[in-house]
Amino acid sequence: MRIFDPHIHMTSRTTDDYQRMAEAGVRAVVEPAFWLGQPRTNPGSFTDYFDSIIGWEPFRASQFGIRHHATIALNPKEANDPRCRPVLDLLPRYLAKDGVVAVGEIGYDSMTPAEDEVFSAQLALALDHDLPALVHTPHRDKARGTQRSLDVIKESGIDPGRVALDHLNEVTVDAARDAGVWVGFSIYPDTKMSPDRMVEILRKYGTERVLVNSAADWGKSDPLLTVRTAEAMLAAGFTAEDVDRVLWRNPVDFYSQSGRLDLSDVDGAEATFAGNSILRGGS
């Protein structure tokens, strides 16, 4: 079994996690830029963090044979602090990097006017840099936040096939599917989604344009819940082919739209997708 975790915050995890992930079949991860629990108060704090997720963290991952890419953005929570707003002007330099495969996490936290502005501005950056977008849905007032996110996405003119709407659940999945975006689910120990609930969603909606991630970070979370979901799929009668689609090929397809996904040093990835021009494609 090979696993691609399309959303995990490895800077918050230990080498023990990398070891266990590698042993369980995780071969590729994408680390979206987000907040750090402790709010930041100046742009320099962001650039050091961005440098870390395009520099040190890929090196750390490589020690365990795991390929690491990143997404870069000003997250919605910190978009509300005027001291952090100048980060928007620093983003183009980072969005030009080889290891950056999307703009993200963007979206809403509390649905403030500041979040509106920063969300729209960053969807425009995704269009400018020919990158897909990873959109977070809020934890509070989720259904309304999801609908409003879909409205902003539609208004921006970005192709919905280049957008992943993340942290969805049974209540918010229909609106997202109807809008044609990729639907992302974060599997958590207690909150968000569980492996068994995820299996039910896959039964009902199928495996197309679905992304399953652990979203593991500094909170109570588990980087192996992608693997547990794969096991739950097999136990429920899904085939190994279905598992590979959801937990490998789907994230590969989504992020290859950047033209920058490079899995050439990850065993087995190239053979299956030869001819599909996923490796260092684009210009």
Add this chain to the structure above:
Amino acid sequence: MTTLDDLRAELGGNERLAADLLRVTGEPGAVAGLFPAAGRRYGRDPLGDGWATDEAARALLLAAVPPEQVGDIYRHGDTAEKLAVLKALPLLPIGPSAVPLLEDALRTNDTRLVAAALGPYSDHLDQEAWRQAVLKCVFMGVPLKDVHRLAERADAPLGAMLRAFAAERHAAGRDMPPDALALLDQLKEA
């Protein structure tokens, strides 16, 4: 040693690069977007003499902008960009002004950056910093063959540092890398 002219000759047929170099000469700010995209824009094929197309193109981009911009490009670079800057330093007309970039690379814990900091430009590192850098290579397992002018610059104080390190390794029941032992041997004879 490879020169900028060698790299220009190698990449002479790359029209996209030629156009970008012309653009950067008139508009140095454009390098911020072009430098990170070098692999995607100009290719990554090996050129021989240890250079790849993207690295060589990055060296030419650095040569096309005012020297005071080199530090900024390094500061905002990802690892591959930083490695390309470090590799290009000895080819650029910048004197010892880029030593802080080597010091930055030597502060990291990335073996590739540490090794790259000890190329030919490390001639500008003072002896004390250079010894610490060599010892760091031994500590991190960076092969000493990558250290420029190692045999020439290795001195008695470095020998003392290596002997102390070997004693620590011995106490812990761990081996010294063979290249470090060979260097110790050489220093004993000196």
